[in-house]
Amino acid sequence: MIKFNEKLKKVCIEKNNRLCLGLDIDNHNLVNSSLDYMQSYILDIIDATIDLCPIYKVNFAFYERYGSKGYKILENISKSIEGRAISIADAKRGDIGNSSKYYAEGIFDSLNFDSITVSPYMGVDSIEPFAKYNRGIFILCLTSNPGSKNIQKINDSNNIEIYQHIVKMAIEMNENNNIGLVVGATNVDYMNTIKSISNDLPWLMPGVGFQGGNLKESLNIENRGLSIINVSRGILTYGEKTLDDIREATEKYTNEIRSFL
């Protein structure tokens, strides 16, 4: 059976793209704020872009804010993407082993996402239950927010920063070739440091798009794995936010990415 990281690469090559469309939809910004409208709008966006996009990322926060009704939408988004692209459950889960096992059941068996983002604070045994599946696990490594300095950038007694420990841990956990890293695309120096130690792990890179300008650098300093470029607002808020606008923005990013490949 093809391993997740190989499948990810295969789909990216087939669509000649590295774009991950982040489906972070705030219904209050839509012409109709009902959840029914929000869901049909999202499913339409998927249909309008799926010939171009190899990957879709769904940030669970935007759906859990509506409780079980939001969760129902997550189920339908996953179904819509299934078999046509790679889906990432951006849920940042992580708990003691037994609980992580149930989170994995929820995300992989019940919702049927292809991959998940996990938070590493609780260590190896909090991630293992996810990694046992032949699905993708993107471990938070270095994030693009200001708070990345509070823990991630602390130097240990050997002058090694915490995010580097995460890279090491991720490599050791990659027995099933299904582990990746979340690497914020906002600082080239840090990206170079991670590149030098992350072997062939794929990177999921948020932070490109709305901030602009980092796309080329993110692809240029590409690691031996695969850099996946996540864009959310840069596409979702383009123009008047019609399906044509979103298609146009997706083409724009796709062409830009292709020009650097």
Place this chain on the structure above:
Amino acid sequence: MIKFNEKLKKVCIEKNNRLCLGLDIDNHNLVNSSLDYMQSYILDIIDATIDLCPIYKVNFAFYERYGSKGYKILENISKSIEGRAISIADAKRGDIGNSSKYYAEGIFDSLNFDSITVSPYMGVDSIEPFAKYNRGIFILCLTSNPGSKNIQKINDSNNIEIYQHIVKMAIEMNENNNIGLVVGATNVDYMNTIKSISNDLPWLMPGVGFQGGNLKESLNIENRGLSIINVSRGILTYGEKTLDDIREATEKYTNEIRSFL
């Protein structure tokens, strides 16, 4: 308006208890594995113990494994506890500010839990949106699983361990007197270290119960805040797991806790 940490103390004093019943129900261990039965069993457990228990903790993994149907049960559990005890959404969330804001909406506005557990890997701005509510925030500090060594116990260049950075961060974030710490009850030395620096922050302490024996030490080394003793399996798997058995186990733990207060 009474602050969360004051309210927590008040409810504990009123019920003369520090017990937090962890509602980690695995339906496969019940006489009837249907989700309807699971829900009614949980609501009956709450009714059978709520005169004794000041706090209930709901580990979201046990519910999310069933997708939107599990989320529906979370909504009903929260409603059942509301106004009769303090509810903790053990969801270990944490994301960039805008996403954490939506997670907070989900847990506090939509599900109406009194408090939440959060993971600190993404730093201060990933926790702030929760802390703006007058609800409780228990930040993962030192957990009871083997993986706590992978990140939490790393020494920084000044010989300060990461979990101690979390304590410092928590104190700085406690402007609204609503921040607490998750401290595993499995190592007295570590507990003493944290006690010496955690001021009056309350502790949520998992790890007592099934492992046994730590209850006295957990309460004895009590910090200046309030130690909340979480017990899940130690109560939920007692005897034949009838409501009478669960009531009896809850009384047993309550009496033990009261003997040390």
